[in-house]
Amino acid sequence: MEKDRLEAVIQAVVRELQAAAAVAAPAAVAAPSPAAVARKQRPAPGAEDDLRIDLADPTLPAARSRSGIPHPVDAEGLVALMECTSSRIGVGRAGPCLRTGALHLFLSDLAVTKDALARDVDPQLLAELGLFPVRTRVEGGKEEYLIRPDLGRQLSQEARTLISERCSKGPDVQICVGDGLSAQAVETNLRKILPVLQAGCTTAGLKMGTPFFIQYCRVGVMNDIGDLLQPKVLILLIGERPGLGRADSMSAYMAYRPKAGDTDAERDVICNIFDGGGVNPLEAGAYALRLAQKMLAKQTSGVKLKLMEA
Amino acid sequence: MLLRTKLFGKTYDFPDLRVLMGKANGEKSGDRLAGLAADNAAERAAARLVLAEVPLWALRDNPAVPYEQDEVTRVIHDALNETVYAEIKAWTVSELREWLLDDRHDGSAIARCANGLTAEMIAAVTKIMSNMDLAYAASKIRVQRHSANTIGLDRRLSGRLQPNHPTDSPEGIRAEIYEGLAYGCGDAVIGINPSDDSYASVARLLDMSYGVVKTWEIPAQTCVLAHVTTQMRCLQSGSPVGLVFQSICGSQKGNDSFGISVGMLDEAYQLARKHCYPAGPHYMYFETGQGSALSANAHNGWDQLTLEARNYGLARRYSPFIVNTVVGFIGPEYLYDTEQIHRAGLEDHFMGKLTGISMGCDVCYTNHARTDQDSSENLAVILAAAGCNFFMGVPMADDSMLSYQSTSFHDIATLRHMLHLRPAPEFEVWLESLGLMRDGRLTDLAGDPSFFLSR
Known part of the structure; x- marks a missing residue:
């Protein structure tokens, strides 16, 4: 195995990552900005005509990283704690309940996530990356995709024909991409992870199959692909279930000689692939x-x- | 076998118990997916009429998977108390329902009766109970367990602190643990779902979380919810483990798909008793959820409620400290909307309690299910009233690793304040000693994670 050359690719990726991290903006401080305070000043009694509500976007990073605790034991320490995680900590409380701002930010995040679920992957991106599209047996759109996982685990007859025509059989590594539950995850990560995988395979002297895209895809479709193309290793890049306010997380499911009847016990997965808090897509490709x-x-x-x- | 009724003049005929059990279930998208749901509401009502008259012995004789083929069936049937069974085997499912609800029969009487019940009997009676029946019957049953502290006492509600991080950053996870502790959460377990299941990463998180427990002398147990084989390796290598975790399934085939077996769980249980650091004697932690067997095509043609009841029968073998039904995590293909998630949460909690295990509920949903956070809050209130042993504490209910919404540190604190419930007694004493809680309520100091930076 061309271990040294592969390590070189990985090292290059890591250097690139470190450079990217060095220019990332520092996180904001906990105190509310003077502008925000000014906007919140109450109008004088009797000045109803002057009522103007004009809010800054609460979803911007600076607003998100603001603490909700009025008098923390250790104010600097609290900022440091909050910077360690993307989870919603340091939010404070109203009695035992949430503060109003935190509650509404949560509900806003939930709202955009629900709206994002309805979208499809941009066909231009697929064309640009040389992925031809096929479908599973889901024919009734997103609704059917959600309630019929069995259909999402099987390639349609047209897909089987197309794949048989266009893909080489028995590669060392076959890469496939599926929309899963988030088109956005595919759109955000694919340009980064796919070239790393392809360059890495070439460097390591591995024979690569023809990559393709599967719409209405579930992980179990790997078995169908395995039976059809007999790859030694199959990598399925698939959009994960969207998290709150974030729909860009992707997983890479992998299996050795997948075949009918295989389950998750025969598979490995690299999950939480996304920039800025998750597994960086370049790093994930190398891994x-x-x-x-x-x-x-x-x-x-x-x-x-x-x-x-x- | 003749299973038939008339309803409004129409005859409904059910060929066998498998079909009857499926059609008697409350509406679930998973049962529909499996082709087991009733065709319409009238057929469901008819199925319930018939099921109510089925004697318990018939359910023992017809397990979801035959005894000879399935080790989960064998575990449940072999553990049955034959004396109790002989007393109740002629009861109908209807009689069992009324006996459970009867005020003359308290928790200890029910616990004795449960020794003669198989998972299929527990599933059957659940199908003919209303939501309030399920909550009320469960409230009569307390299941207490002890590890580093005591869970399941009357008027107590524990919190399972879930400080997950997308890349398992120990600093990020520690910060979330501080936040949870500051709200009085963590008495059920401080349990991390790892993103990376490798031995080295899991061992590092076990060390870190145990470090927090030691530094602050917290009467609580820690756990990293890796595959059981990874945790076994950690135990053998001397890592500090509080509870040993595994997701389980209601059939042997389902457990195969999780990469586990009864033999493997037996071995893990032995290792836990030998190496875990808490006083014990209860060291195991299982997670379950309706639909997991079907998603692995391991349901043998039976409905998801019955398979879930079998999970609890398997869990009982190991006297777990906690069992958690992750009720809305699996997604809308199995539980489509708020009503289905609520029904399943109440069913699971009741079935777990009746089986005699320490039951909590991850009241949760994924973003593609037809439900929302308000609905989760509703279910948490009902389950708290029903005596649920614990809920999840996730920072603002938003799990940044598993991408779903559960219940928050705030929710647990609010439920305790509103319903006058307290943390586990040892944990409450600890919170009071730090000045974070007084008379069961959070103090002004509470809710500030930077409190825990002082040691």
């Missing part, structure tokens, strides 16, 4: 490549691979 090589060396995946390592 997936290492994992693929491990699968090829041990000729297995999932729980069995883990047990061999233990």
Whole structure:
């Protein structure tokens, strides 16, 4: 195996990541800005005609990172704690309940997430990255996709024909992309992760299959692809279930020689792939490549691979 | 087998118990997906009429998966108390329902009766109960367990602190633990769902979380919810483990898909008793949820409620400190909307209690289900009234790793204040000693994670 050259690719990716992190903006401070305070000043009694409510966007990073605790024991320490995590901490309380601002930010995040779920992956992106689209057996749109996971795990007859025509059989590594529950996750991450995977395979001298995109895709479709194309390692990049206010998280599911009847126990997964708080997509690509090589060396995946390592 | 009724002059005929059990269920998208749901509301009502007259022995004789084929069935049937069973086997499902609700029968009487029940009997009676029946019957049953503290006492509500982080950052997770502790949450367990299941990463998180417990002398147990095989390796390598966790399924085939077996769980249980750091004697933690067997195509043609009841029968073998039904996590293909999630949460909590396990509920939903946070708050209030042992404490209910919404530190504090419930006694003493709680209520100092930066 071309281990040294692969390491070189990975090192280059890591250097790029470090450079990107160095220019990232520092997080904002906890105190409310003077402008925000001014806007909140109450009009004088009898001045109803002057009532103007003109709010700053509460979803901007500076507003999000503001603490809701009026008199913390350790104000600087609190800021440091809040910077460690994207979770909603340091939010304070009204009695045992949430403060109004925190509650409304939460509800706003939920609102945009619900709206984002309805979208499809941009066909231009797929064309740009050379992915031809196929479908699973879901024919009734998103609603059917949600309530019929069985159909999302099977390739349609047209898909089977198209894939058989256009893809080479028995590659070392087959890469597929699925929309899953978030088109946005595919759109945000694919340009970064796909080239790393492709360059890595080439460097390592691995024979790569023709990549393609699957609409209305569930993880279980890997078995159908395995039966059809007989890849040694299959990597499925798929949009994850959207989190609150964030729909850009992707997973890479991987399996060694997937086939009908396989379950999650035969698969490995790299989850939470996204920029700014998750597993960086470049890093995830490098990690997936290492994992693929491990699968090829041990000729297995999932729980069995883990047990061999233990 | 003849299973038939007339309803408004129309005859409804059910070929076997499997079909009857499916059609008697409350509406669930998962049962519809599996082709087991009633065709319409009248057929569901007819199925319930018939199921109510089924004797308990028939349910023992017809498990969801035959005894010879399935080790989960064997675990449940082999553990049955034959004396109790002989007393009740002629009861109908209807009689069992009324016996459970009867005020002459308290928690200890119910616990004895439960020794003669199989999962299929528990599922059957659940199907013919209303939501309030489920809440009321569950409220009669208390299941107490002890590890580093005591869970399940009357008028107590524990919190399962879930400080997840998308990349398992120990600093980020520690910050979330501080936030949760500052709200009086963490007595059920401080449990981290890891993003990376590798031994090294899991061992690091076990060390970090145990460090917090030692530094602050917290009477609580910690856990990293990796695959059980990873935790077993940690136990053998000397990592500090409070509870040993695993997700389980209601059939052998389902457990295969999780990469586990009864033998493996037995081994984990032995290791836990040998190596876990709390006083015990209860060391196990399981998670379940309706639909998991179907999603692994391991339901053997049976409905998701019955498979869930079998989870609890399997869990009972290990006297777990806690069992958590993650009720809305699986998504709308199994539980479509608020009504279905609420029904399932109440069913699971009741079935767990009746089985005799320490039951909590992850009252939750994913963003693609037809529900919202207000609905979660509603279910949490009902379950708290029903005596649920614990709820999840997630920062503002928003789990940044698992991408779903659960209940918050605030929710647990609010439920305690509103319903006069207190934390686990040892944990309450600890909170009072730090000045974070007085007479069961949060003090002005509470809610500030920077409080925990002083040690």
